[in-house]
Amino acid sequence: MDAQLLLEVKPEELAEGLLSRWKALEEQLPSVIRNLEAEEESLLPRMKRAIEAHRIANESVASKKEERNSSQAVARSKLTEVKESVELLSTKGGMVSLDPEWKKIKLLEELENIEAKIETSALDHKEERKLIAKRRKVIEQNEKWLKDRRESNPEMSKYIESRKVMISNFKVSESAHSRMLKAVEKAQPLYEKKVKLQTEIRDTRRQLDRAKELYAQSSDAISLWEGKLASGFGDEVSGFDDLLLDMNRVLEGGPSSFAKKRVEKKKVREEE
Numbered sequence: 001m002d003a004q005l006l007l008e009v010k011p012e013e014l015a016e017g018l019l020s021r022w023k024a025l026e027e028q029l030p031s032v033i034r035n036l037e038a039e040e041e042s043l044l045p046r047m048k049r050a051i052e053a054h055r056i057a058n059e060s061v062a063s064k065k066e067e068r069n070s071s072q073a074v075a076r077s078k079l080t081e082v083k084e085s086v087e088l089l090s091t092k093g094g095m096v097s098l099d100p101e102w103k104k105i106k107l108l109e110e111l112e113n114i115e116a117k118i119e120t121s122a123l124d125h126k127e128e129r130k131l132i133a134k135r136r137k138v139i140e141q142n143e144k145w146l147k148d149r150r151e152s153n154p155e156m157s158k159y160i161e162s163r164k165v166m167i168s169n170f171k172v173s174e175s176a177h178s179r180m181l182k183a184v185e186k187a188q189p190l191y192e193k194k195v196k197l198q199t200e201i202r203d204t205r206r207q208l209d210r211a212k213e214l215y216a217q218s219s220d221a222i223s224l225w226e227g228k229l230a231s232g233f234g235d236e237v238s239g240f241d242d243l244l245l246d247m248n249r250v251l252e253g254g255p256s257s258f259a260k261k262r263v264e265k266k267k268v269r270e271e272e
Contacts, residue, residue: 012229015225015228015229016225016229018221018225019222019225019226019229022218022221022222022225023218023222025214025215025218026215026218026219026222029211029214029215029218030215032211033208033211033212033215036204036207036208036211037208039204040201040204040205040208043197043200043201043204044201046197047194047197047198047201050190050193050194050197051194053190053193053194054187054190054191054193054194057183057186057187057190057191058187060183060186060187061180061183061184061187064176064177064179064180064183065176065180067172067173067176068173068176068177068180069173071169071170071172071173071176072115072118072119072169072170072173074165074166074169075115075165075166075167075169075170075173076115076119078162078163078165078166078169079111079112079115079166081158081162081166082159082162082163082166083112085158085159085162086159089159110134110138111135111138111139114131114134114135114138115135117131118131118132125181125184128177129177129181132174132177135170135174136170136174139167139170
């Protein structure tokens, strides 16, 4: 309906339309409220199960992350000991016969660099996985060197023991990290399901509250518009405000409510 047609609608027609609408709402809303209450009742246990499943999944992720971090911390501390042992052995000549390849790739320095990146950089799972794979390769490259010299140099016992603990913890850390990533993948759909159900129940409750509010207002609204139709739209006897006062004033050549307010504001400014 355009503006002109709307202006041509009689007050009685509008009142009858509103009255009809409120009566329909009063009749239909109890059924709507019951359906929404049933929907809320159905959603609640599903939402609770989804929240609990996501909580358990998150705990699994946190547990594996803690295992990874703990093993990494031990391995990094042993990495420092291994480096110190290498420096000591080199000073004493215990590592003079190192393979050129060992000197070339500087395995310990590479391990330190990799761990520094893992510990200090904001990496995604893909990049962190690449660094972990690189660390594994670096460690494997040193296995042959260590095996050949394990029994020939007794001064390396501390170095060998520290390195053994370091590698063991790096492997535990790597395994925990892989299991953590799988747990994260498992937790993601559980999170999405939880959010979806929480949104559904929030929307249902919003609709339910609105339906109850309208139903509570329906009786008064019906009485109001029945009174308007019975007593008119503006007289002191009925106790109703004159809803057509502004319209009738304009039709008689008087100022609109907007024009009156503008004049009043101008007078206030002049008085100030």
